[in-house]
Structures are given as structure tokens and as C-alpha cells.
Amino acid sequence: MTNADFILTADNITKSFGGVHALKGASIGMRRGEITALIGDNGAGKSTLVRCLSGIHRPDTGTITLDGEDVTFETPNLARQHGIETVHQNLALVEELAVWQNFFLGRELTKGAGPFRTLDRKKMKSTANDLLNNLSVNAPAVTSKVRRLSGGQRQAVAIARAAGWGSKIVIMDEPTAALGVQETARVENVINTLRDSGVAVLLISHNFEQVMRLSDHIWVMRAGLAVAERRSSETSGDELVALITGAKAA
Amino acid sequence: MTKIEAERPPTIVSSVVTQARQISFWAENAAPIGLVALVIVFSILSPSFLTLGNIRAMLVAAAILVVLAIAQAFVITTGGIDLSISATMTVGAIGFGMSWQAGYGFVLSAVIAILSASLIGLVNGLLIAKGKVTDFIATLGTLSVATGLALIVSNGKPIAVSSPELLVLTSGSLGIFGYPIILAAIIGIAAWFVMFRTRFGLHVQAVGGNEESAIANGISATKVRMAVYLIAATLAGIAALLLVARVGAAEPAINTQYLLNSIAAVVLGGVSLTGGKAKIVGPIIGALLLTALTNGLTLLGVSQFYQPLAVGLVVVLAALLTRFQKK
Ligand SMILES: Nc1ncnc2c1ncn2[C@@H]1O[C@H](COP(=O)(O)OP(=O)(O)OP(=O)(O)O)[C@@H](O)[C@H]1O
Numbered sequence: 001m002t003n004a005d006f007i008l009t010a011d012n013i014t015k016s017f018g019g020v021h022a023l024k025g026a027s028i029g030m031r032r033g034e035i036t037a038l039i040g041d042n043g044a045g046k047s048t049l050v051r052c053l054s055g056i057h058r059p060d061t062g063t064i065t066l067d068g069e070d071v072t073f074e075t076p077n078l079a080r081q082h083g084i085e086t087v088h089q090n091l092a093l094v095e096e097l098a099v100w101q102n103f104f105l106g107r108e109l110t111k112g113a114g115p116f117r118t119l120d121r122k123k124m125k126s127t128a129n130d131l132l133n134n135l136s137v138n139a140p141a142v143t144s145k146v147r148r149l150s151g152g153q154r155q156a157v158a159i160a161r162a163a164g165w166g167s168k169i170v171i172m173d174e175p176t177a178a179l180g181v182q183e184t185a186r187v188e189n190v191i192n193t194l195r196d197s198g199v200a201v202l203l204i205s206h207n208f209e210q211v212m213r214l215s216d217h218i219w220v221m222r223a224g225l226a227v228a229e230r231r232s233s234e235t236s237g238d239e240l241v242a243l244i245t246g247a248k249a250a
Numbered sequence: 251m252t253k254i255e256a257e258r259p260p261t262i263v264s265s266v267v268t269q270a271r272q273i274s275f276w277a278e279n280a281a282p283i284g285l286v287a288l289v290i291v292f293s294i295l296s297p298s299f300l301t302l303g304n305i306r307a308m309l310v311a312a313a314i315l316v317v318l319a320i321a322q323a324f325v326i327t328t329g330g331i332d333l334s335i336s337a338t339m340t341v342g343a344i345g346f347g348m349s350w351q352a353g354y355g356f357v358l359s360a361v362i363a364i365l366s367a368s369l370i371g372l373v374n375g376l377l378i379a380k381g382k383v384t385d386f387i388a389t390l391g392t393l394s395v396a397t398g399l400a401l402i403v404s405n406g407k408p409i410a411v412s413s414p415e416l417l418v419l420t421s422g423s424l425g426i427f428g429y430p431i432i433l434a435a436i437i438g439i440a441a442w443f444v445m446f447r448t449r450f451g452l453h454v455q456a457v458g459g460n461e462e463s464a465i466a467n468g469i470s471a472t473k474v475r476m477a478v479y480l481i482a483a484t485l486a487g488i489a490a491l492l493l494v495a496r497v498g499a500a501e502p503a504i505n506t507q508y509l510l511n512s513i514a515a516v517v518l519g520g521v522s523l524t525g526g527k528a529k530i531v532g533p534i535i536g537a538l539l540l541t542a543l544t545n546g547l548t549l550l551g552v553s554q555f556y557q558p559l560a561v562g563l564v565v566v567l568a569a570l571l572t573r574f575q576k577k
């Protein structure tokens with residue numbers, strides 16, 4: 001998969017935790033300007049693959065290619081510097097910190113020079129506020145602690161954080177898992193808006209209707225491998241179920 | 251009151267809410283309220299408690315604990331604990347004593363004191379951040395090692411220090427504020443600034459709040475943990491200078507009371523031991539409270555034996571109260 005259409009490819013990724021082989025040589029690709037879906041049963045290895053792409057895990061073997069360049073991210077910061085933003089399944093928020101602090105966590109804006117650099121609180125608050133409201137998600141006050149937010153608001157913060165950096169790739173690991181109908185619709189809007197602005201989106205979801213509604217391309221994972229791929233327009237929910245369970249071979 | 255109640259009988263919910271609000275108010279402000287209460291009680295019971303001379307003495311006596319509480323606050327904010335903090339201070343004190351005895355002069359001796367203390371912090375950091383040893387066990391170990399080293403190096407004997415600089419440090423003052431408490435206040439302001447106005451401070455809170463999330467956002471939890479133990483030990487080294495100045499000698503003592511009180515001050519200050527919630531002013535007030543408590547009991551002629559008991563009761567009460575803090 002060295003096709004120039006691909007903005008990101010992962011080839012033969014393996015990753016083990018002690019005796020657990022979470023990834024056994026998974027390969028997927030994401031095309032420019034598309035929403036790529038990644039589906040599979042619980043424990044199939046989707047989140048592990050996501051964590052490899054976002055620099056949290058280093059794959060044991062395998063290569064990750066971004067824009068034709070071989071990259072394997074040592075740290076989450078490196079992945080972000082390469083334009084990959086991630087909404088993790090656990091959201092990766094710090095509950096005791098305020099929304100604006102979470103928004104800029106790890107890449108805070110500062111003012112002043114050298115050892116006297118201080119946090120530019122004003123700018124971070126206003127930027128976080130703008131980004132949250134821009135995405136027209138039900139925006140909480142940026143000064144409230146994440147602990148006080150509802151599950152939906154937390155997801156909104158994590159999604160706005162990932163979507164707000166003008167990045168090339170946004171990965172969303174079950175972004176609507178805990179959301180109601182309205183909030184889900186809002187997040188789906190965000191995902192479509194991202195795609196329309198040229199961002200490649202990787203969407204992990206257990207909701208087939210959502211996957212069929214949003215995605216252009218679908219990868220199916222089973223037991224640590226990407227076992228099948230389909231164009232969304234050329235498949236059906238029934239076929240996807242069969243591919244996930246293994247009732248149907250790729 | 252009864253009239254209003256008759257007109258608008260409070261629902262169970264609303265009265266519970268008001269009560270909870272009150273309890274959480276007490277819990278959030280346990281340290282300042284406790285301090286004020288102690289001052290009122292002691293000034294009624296003992297006419298000499300609120301004299302300028304005694305206030306000055308109390309503030310000077312509080313300085314060491316204030317510095318240690320700030321040190322402990324950094325570690326506890328990450329969800330860790332430094333049981334070696336007072337032993338580290340002892341190492342610093344002996345480091346100063348030995349250097350002074352060897353004729354190195356004040357400045358060099360002070361530098362050696364702080365460096366030898368921060369060495370213990372470096373070991374703590376390496377064990378906990380890199381070696382993934384539980385903070386409790388690691389610092390229990392270095393507590394013993396540091397105490398042992400201080401005993402070995404000093405041959406178990408106190409080293410008398412008659413440095414004119416230290417004399418100025420203990421006896422100098424601006425008004426009722428002796429130099430030790432001024433030094434502690436400067437450290438307090440710097441610590442507040444670092445904790446709440448710099449990236450590093452935010453990362454300390456993030457690692458304590460949710461290490462996994464902090465790491466996912468590109469923060470190095472290893473570096474942050476190394477740093478807080480180093481900061482704590484360096485502050486313990488500064489506290490060592492205050493201790494030597496106060497005692498007039500470098501003693502290879504265990505100073506357990508300082509360890510317990512440093513943790514107690516932080517708990518009194520409303521910091522939860524689970525980490526993530528940073529406070530600097532709270533622990534400082536906690537340290538002042540504990541010092542006022544000891545001082546007041548002494549003035550009242552209460553036997554020394556009762557002081558640990560009183561401190562313990564206050565701390566347990568504070569710990570119970572923190573359950574009612576707003577989440
Ligand atoms: N840090 C870890 N340590 C040990 N085992 C892990 C770790 N992370 C994942 N695993 C294991 O790897 C396998 C794949 O997990 P992963 O989270 O990638 O699945 P998933 O496809 O995202 O599932 P779900 O749909 O439930 O989110 C599981 O068996 C899991 O227990």
C-alpha cells in the first residue's frame with residue numbers, strides 16, 4: 001500500500017502485552033479526504049492499533065507511513081506534531097483540571113522568556129472557548145472542572161480538543177459511545193465537517209448504522225488482524241456482522 | 251425564623267443541601283478556620299499567647315514546618331508521598347555541619363547541605379519514577395538509609411555550629427517577622443507561582459489527577475515524578491539550614507515529628523493524598539496551625555506528652571472533614 005491516495009498506512013503491526021497478542025500483524029490504510037471506519041468485536045485490537053498510531057504504544061514490529069514517510073512515533077507529542085489528533089476511548093481527560101487546561105494539556109501556550117515563561121491563561125481560555133463553540137457542541141464553561149461535566153460534555157471536550165488543531169488526521173475511538181441521540185447527531189456533524197475540510201478521519205464504532213451513514217471505507221478487525229476491507233457503498237450491515245464474527249471469510 | 255419556616259416549610263432536600271453546603275464550607279476551609287479557632291481559644295486561656303513576642307517566636311518556629319509542608323505538597327499533588335523528608339533534612343544538616351567543621355565557610359557549606367539533601371531526592375526520584383517502586387516503600391527505605399548515613403558520617407554526635415550568618419538568620423527580623431519565616435514566605439510564593447502559573451505545575455497536577463491521560467497528552471510522568479522528589483529534597487535542604495540555625499548544631503536526629511507534621515499540614519490544608527488537587531496556601535496554614543497548637547499547649551503548661559496526642563486528634567479530625575469537601 002504505497003499508493004499516493006493513502007495519507008496513512010499501518011503495515012503488519014504487532015503488539016503484545018506479556019502473553020496477550022493484541023495485534024498480530026494488522027494492516028490498514030486511510031485515504032485522503034475520507035472517513036475510514038474500523039470495526040470489530042470487543043478485544044479485537046482496535047484501541048491498541050489506535051494507540052500505536054497516536055504514539056502511546058510503540059508497535060513491536062511493523063511500520064506506520066504518513067504521507068509516504070516512514071514514521072513510528074516515540075511519544076504522543078510526536079504524533080501530534082505530525083498532525084495526528086486522537087480522541088481516545090477513555091477520552092484522556094484529567095478530571096481535576098478545568099476544561100481549558102485539558103484543552104491545551106501537554107502543549108500549553110506560554111508568554112515570557114526562558115525560566116520565567118508563564119502560562120498564557122487568557123489566550124488558552126479564549127481559544128478553548130472559541131473552539132468548543134465553533135464545533136457547535138453543547139459547550140460547557142471552559143473554567144469548569146471536567147469532573148463536573150456530564151458524560152456527553154466530556155466527550156464534547158475531547159472531540160473539540162482533537163478537532164481544533166487544524167490537523168491532517170483525526171482518530172476517534174468510539175466517540176459517541178455514551179451519547180444520546182442529539183449529542184450523537186452533533187458529533188456526526190463534527191465528523192462530516194472535518195471530512196469536508198479535508199481531514200482524514202478514522203472512526204472506531206460498534207454502531208453499524210453510524211458506520212454506514214458516515215464512512216467511505218471500512219476495515220474489519222478480528223483477533224488482532226485486519227481481516228477485511230469494504231467500500232461502504234458496496235456492503236451491508238449483514239455482511240459486516242458476518243465479517244466480524246468470521247462467519248464469512250474476507 | 252419560626253414564622254418563615256411556617257410560611258415556607260423547607261423540604262428535606264433543600265435543608266440537606268444547605269447543611270451539606272455548610273459542611274463542605276467547613277471542610278474546604280478547615281485549616282484557616284481551625285487556626286482562627288485555636289488563636290481565639292489560646293488567647294483567652296493564656297494572656298501571653300497573643301503578645302508580639304510570642305507571635306514572633308511562633309512564626310520563627312513555624313518556618314521549618316512551612317518549608318517541609320510545601321515540599322511535601324508537591325509530592326502529594328502527584329499522588330506520591332515522601333516519608334524520607336525529615337531524614338533528608340537531617341542529611342542536609344549533617345552536610346552543613348561537616349562542611350562547616352572542615353572550614354568551608356557558610357556559603358559553600360550551605361550549598362553542600364542543599365546538594366547532599368537533593369541527592370536523597372534524586373535517589374527517591376530514580377527509584378519511584380524510573381524503578382517503579384511504590385513511593386511508600388522507596389521513601390521508607392531512603393528514610394532509613396539517610397538516617398543511617400547521617401549517623402555514620404557524624405559518628406552519632408551533634409556538630410556544634412557557631413556561624414555568624416546562621417545567627418543572623420535566626421535572630422534577624424523585619425518587625426515581628428523573623429528572617430526564617432520571611433524565607434519560608436518567599437519559598438511559599440515561589441511554590442505557588444510554579445504550581446499554578448507554569449507548565450510544570452500544571453503537569454504536576456495532571457500526573458496526580460490522571461497519569462494515563464497525562465501521558466496520552468504527551469506529558470512525561472517520569473520526568474514530573476523525578477522533579478517533584480528533587481524539589482522536595484532541595485527544600486528539605488533549605489529547611490536543614492533553618493534547623494541548624496535554630497538548634498545551633500547539626501544533629502543526626504531522626505526528626506520524626508517533622509515528617510509526621512509535614513504530612514499532617516498538607517492534609518490539614520485540604521490536599522487529598524490521592525493527588526491531583528494542588529494547594530500551597532492550605533498546607534502553609536496547616537503548618538502554622540500545628541505550630542500554634544504546640545506553642546499554645548506549651549504556654550498553658552500542658553505536658554509535652556500530650557502534644558503528639560493533640561496533633562494526632564487535629565489531623566484525624568481534619569481527615570474526617572475532608573470527606574465533606576466538594577468534589
Ligand atoms: N495495556 C494493556 N495491557 C494488557 N493487555 C492489553 C492492554 N491493552 C489492550 N490489551 C488487550 O489487548 C486486546 C485488545 O484490546 P483493545 O482495547 O485493543 O480492543 P478493542 O478492539 O478496542 O475492544 P473494544 O471494542 O472493547 O474497545 C484485549 O485482549 C486486551 O485485553
Ligand SMILES: [Mg+2]
Nearest residue numbers: 046047089173
Ligand atoms: Mg477499544
